[in-house]
Amino acid sequence: MAEPTADPIPADLRAMTRAERRTAGRREPGVSVLLAPKWRSALARLRQERSGTRTKLLLLLAVGSVFWAAIFGIAWRVLRHAKQVPELGALLPGKMLALMLLAFGSILLLSNLITALSTFFLARDLDLLVAAPVDWLRLYLAKLLETTVHSSWMVALLALPVFTAYGIVLDGGPLFPLVVLGAVVPFLVLPAVVGSAATLLLVNIFPARRAKDILGIVSIGAVGVVVVVLRIVRPEQLVRPEGYRNLLDFLALLRAPTSPWLPTEWAASMVMNWLRHVADPLPIALLWTTAGAFVVFGAVLHRRLYGLGYTRSHEGAERVVRRPLRGVVLRFLGWLTPEVRELVLKDMRLFFRDSTQWSQLILLAVLVLVYVFNIRMLPLFSGERVPFLLVTAISFLNLGLAGFVLSAVAARFVFPAVSLEGRQLWLLRSSPLDLRRLLWSKYWTGTLPLLVLAVALTASTNYLLRVSAFMMWLGVGTIVLFTLASSALALGLGALYPQYDTENAAQIPTSFGGLVFMMTSITLLVLILVIEARPVLGFLQAGTPEERPVGELAVSLGAVAVICLGTTWGAIRLGLRKVAQAG
Amino acid sequence: MIRLAGLTKRYGKFTAVDGIDLEIPSGTLFGLLGPNGAGKTTTLRMIAGILQPTAGTVQVGGADIVREPLRAKARLGYIPDRPFVYDKLTGAEFLRFVAALWGHEGPVIERRIDELLGLFELGPWKDELTESYSHGMRQKLIISSALVHRPQVIVVDEPMVGLDPKGARLLKDLFREFVDRGGTVLMSTHTLEIAETMCDRMAIVHRGRIAASGTMEELRAQTASEGLTLEELFLKLTGQAAPPTLSGLFDG
Numbered sequence: 001m002a003e004p005t006a007d008p009i010p011a012d013l014r015a016m017t018r019a020e021r022r023t024a025g026r027r028e029p030g031v032s033v034l035l036a037p038k039w040r041s042a043l044a045r046l047r048q049e050r051s052g053t054r055t056k057l058l059l060l061l062a063v064g065s066v067f068w069a070a071i072f073g074i075a076w077r078v079l080r081h082a083k084q085v086p087e088l089g090a091l092l093p094g095k096m097l098a099l100m101l102l103a104f105g106s107i108l109l110l111s112n113l114i115t116a117l118s119t120f121f122l123a124r125d126l127d128l129l130v131a132a133p134v135d136w137l138r139l140y141l142a143k144l145l146e147t148t149v150h151s152s153w154m155v156a157l158l159a160l161p162v163f164t165a166y167g168i169v170l171d172g173g174p175l176f177p178l179v180v181l182g183a184v185v186p187f188l189v190l191p192a193v194v195g196s197a198a199t200l201l202l203v204n205i206f207p208a209r210r211a212k213d214i215l216g217i218v219s220i221g222a223v224g225v226v227v228v229v230l231r232i233v234r235p236e237q238l239v240r241p242e243g244y245r246n247l248l249d250f251l252a253l254l255r256a257p258t259s260p261w262l263p264t265e266w267a268a269s270m271v272m273n274w275l276r277h278v279a280d281p282l283p284i285a286l287l288w289t290t291a292g293a294f295v296v297f298g299a300v301l302h303r304r305l306y307g308l309g310y311t312r313s314h315e316g317a318e319r320v321v322r323r324p325l326r327g328v329v330l331r332f333l334g335w336l337t338p339e340v341r342e343l344v345l346k347d348m349r350l351f352f353r354d355s356t357q358w359s360q361l362i363l364l365a366v367l368v369l370v371y372v373f374n375i376r377m378l379p380l381f382s383g384e385r386v387p388f389l390l391v392t393a394i395s396f397l398n399l400g401l402a403g404f405v406l407s408a409v410a411a412r413f414v415f416p417a418v419s420l421e422g423r424q425l426w427l428l429r430s431s432p433l434d435l436r437r438l439l440w441s442k443y444w445t446g447t448l449p450l451l452v453l454a455v456a457l458t459a460s461t462n463y464l465l466r467v468s469a470f471m472m473w474l475g476v477g478t479i480v481l482f483t484l485a486s487s488a489l490a491l492g493l494g495a496l497y498p499q500y501d502t503e504n505a506a507q508i509p510t511s512f513g514g515l516v517f518m519m520t521s522i523t524l525l526v527l528i529l530v531i532e533a534r535p536v537l538g539f540l541q542a543g544t545p546e547e548r549p550v551g552e553l554a555v556s557l558g559a560v561a562v563i564c565l566g567t568t569w570g571a572i573r574l575g576l577r578k579v580a581q582a583g
Numbered sequence: 584m585i586r587l588a589g590l591t592k593r594y595g596k597f598t599a600v601d602g603i604d605l606e607i608p609s610g611t612l613f614g615l616l617g618p619n620g621a622g623k624t625t626t627l628r629m630i631a632g633i634l635q636p637t638a639g640t641v642q643v644g645g646a647d648i649v650r651e652p653l654r655a656k657a658r659l660g661y662i663p664d665r666p667f668v669y670d671k672l673t674g675a676e677f678l679r680f681v682a683a684l685w686g687h688e689g690p691v692i693e694r695r696i697d698e699l700l701g702l703f704e705l706g707p708w709k710d711e712l713t714e715s716y717s718h719g720m721r722q723k724l725i726i727s728s729a730l731v732h733r734p735q736v737i738v739v740d741e742p743m744v745g746l747d748p749k750g751a752r753l754l755k756d757l758f759r760e761f762v763d764r765g766g767t768v769l770m771s772t773h774t775l776e777i778a779e780t781m782c783d784r785m786a787i788v789h790r791g792r793i794a795a796s797g798t799m800e801e802l803r804a805q806t807a808s809e810g811l812t813l814e815e816l817f818l819k820l821t822g823q824a825a826p827p828t829l830s831g832l833f834d835g
Binding site for chain 2: 028029033034036037040041042044045124125127128129130131132133134135307308310311314501
């Protein structure tokens with residue numbers, strides 16, 4: 001390249017020697033240069049966190065450690081138990097690992113589809129990178145790495161205690177972490193390549209801005225189908241060998257790979273071969289060569305289609321505005337003050353006009369479907385009569401499952417509420433709208449649909465379980481209290497860990513703050529169940545009405561109510577304080 | 584230095600840029616004027632290699648931006664209308680990153696960074712995160728980033744937005760010095776006074792086409808508008824009527 005001649009900063013140029021100019025010669029920016037702002041930003045954020053309030057860090061460490069230890073504990077117990085099952089002990093851990101990786105693979109695929117849309121097409125730094133003389137391959141590799149890290153860190157974090165349990169229970173030895181790393185790296189790269197390539201194709205196939213909408217719906221719909229299919233396969237049969245005609249059938253199922261053509265199976269085989277001391281290089285070769293080939297394929301696709309796709313992804317926005325049910329909604333909200341009504345309407349409009357948001361309702365429907373299907377499939381009323389107490393215990397545990405589903409839904413729909421105000425927060429802050437009204441309005445907009453879902457889920461599954469009126473009322477009451485608190489936690493922690501600059505709303509729940517919310521909400525759920533467990537059991541075991549521990553039950557229910565309402569109040573206050581500081 | 588031939592950009596049925604032909608030689612400060620939605624930003628984004636044209640070509644210093652993007656982009660410094668800065672990088676880190684994108688690093692770049700930050704009076708904030716910068720400071724940082732790798736061509740969309748009078752004056756002098764040393768500046772602006780005082784030549788873009796181009800005198804001659812100001816000329820060429828009566832807006 002010719003030496004540039006035009007430079008309005010003469011002093012520097014004059015002072016520069018010829019040798020200096022040569023060393024300043026152009027050098028191709030590598031992947032590390034392209035990623036430098038990302039890790040530097042992450043470090044800066046970390047420094048700010050450390051110099052800021054310690055409470056947040058301590059809360060995170062505490063909840064994280066409890067959660068991590070719980071996963072490890074469960075995995076450790078299950079593996080120890082499985083290892084001791086006669087005849088099957090050698091096969092069950094492998095099958096379980098394959099199933100776990102299959103589930104993780106599906107999650108990763110969805111996560112990568114959503115993330116790739118942001119990193120490759122929506123990120124705000126892309127104009128800068130695309131305008132720079134950066135080689136296409138380096139840009140692809142940098143963005144692929146960014147996609148992989150963003151979409152996989154949570155799965156990797158969840159898998160870590162499970163793999164640790166495998167290593168300890170099945171004597172993996174000191175080199176086991178390296179084997180796991182060797183299996184996990186290509187396992188994470190593959191869905192990232194597939195997700196990025198699918199995103200690239202969809203952005204190129206569908207016209208302009210619609211591609212983003214269609215991408216969201218198609219990807220979420222596809223994952224929904226995968227989840228339903230996985231569920232219909234009924235993997236729980238693995239732990240119910242009596243459902244098979246004979247032991248040989250069951251053994252054959254355990255020996256056969258779950259999905260021989262999927263990398264999840266190869267990764268599981270690679271890990272299990274090490275643990276069983278089997279020298280078989282095939283899974284390693286399959287995993288790494290496929291990952292390598294896919295990266296090459298993805299790069300070729302990127303070279304051919306990215307320029308056009310990037311251009312298309314910036315083309316005109318949707319112009320037609322649909323207003324279905326506008327009159328009904330307005331009548332329904334008529335009792336609210338104008339500012340709160342407009343705020344609620346604005347939130348609803350933004351939700352239903354942004355496909356990255358409303359398309360998540362598909363996932364919600366899938367989640368509910370799978371949940372109710374699970375309850376229906378419980379073998380409680382077929383064959384031998386199951387004791388009343390067991391049914392009641394299951395209905396009590398059902399509360400835990402419903403709570404988990406509701407936490408996931410709150411993470412999807414309530415947690416992003418403050419983040420989505422993002423760059424428009426100045427408008428709300430400069431308006432005469434009271435911040436408390438803003439936050440409470442957001443709270444009820446998210447909580448009311450959540451309450452309807454909570455009551456419907458608990459009542460319908462309790463009906464399927466044929467529980468007593470006492471358990472029905474207890475279940476509904478508890479889940480209502482929990483929903484109130486969990487929704488407030490979602491809003492409060494969403495404000496504490498905001499993602500104001502996000503390009504894709506679907507990414508907000510999978511952020512670090514989203515994980516903190518899920519862990520906190522589940523911790524609250526466990527606390528509620530622990531408080532209620534003893535008196536409820538005593539109540540149900542009581543022979544006569546006089547023996548029922550009414551006092552203890554009242555105290556525990558009162559404690560649950562105080563905890564839930566206190567959490568609601570505290571979380572909203574936390575959110576309020578944070579939003580007030582953000583302005 | 585910049586050559587556009589039949590440059591066209593269509594968004595579905597809408598044509599944003601409609602067959603623009605333009606040649607801007609080295610040592611020219613060229614202004615692209617036009618009403619909102621005329622196609623100025625789309626044109627600049629195609630020149631910067633961010634958008635691919637539907638038809639036509641863009642050449643920067645003889646290199647085609649689509650076929651030889653690295654050669655073409657290496658000569659360019661682009662300042663967008665909505666500049667992006669990484670909030671969690673310091674000003675110096677941001678400039679170092681941009682220099683590295685253009686393949687430059689080392690002590691020379693460090694000196695360059697210091698010099699540019701000093702020039703724009705950002706020196707004291709060099710090691711502060713850009714999230715603490717004001718709008719004007721960000722704009723100055725973005726301008727510095729377009730200069731850090733010593734481009735031959737600067738493409739700039741609305742350069743004066745957010746700058747204080749001193750900063751605006753500095754930028755005018757900077758562009759003039761750059762052009763006098765053989766560089767090329769292509770800028771879009773709404774502010775006709777800026778175009779009139781700064782630009783050697785200009786083009787008025789309307790509905791994706793160039794309605795007229797040349798020096799101020801050439802524009803007047805082309806449109807037979809002797810004695811008209813640039814504002815009058817602009818309104819005439821873009822077919823925009825005089826502003827409506829506004830008194831009713833504030834009554835009762």
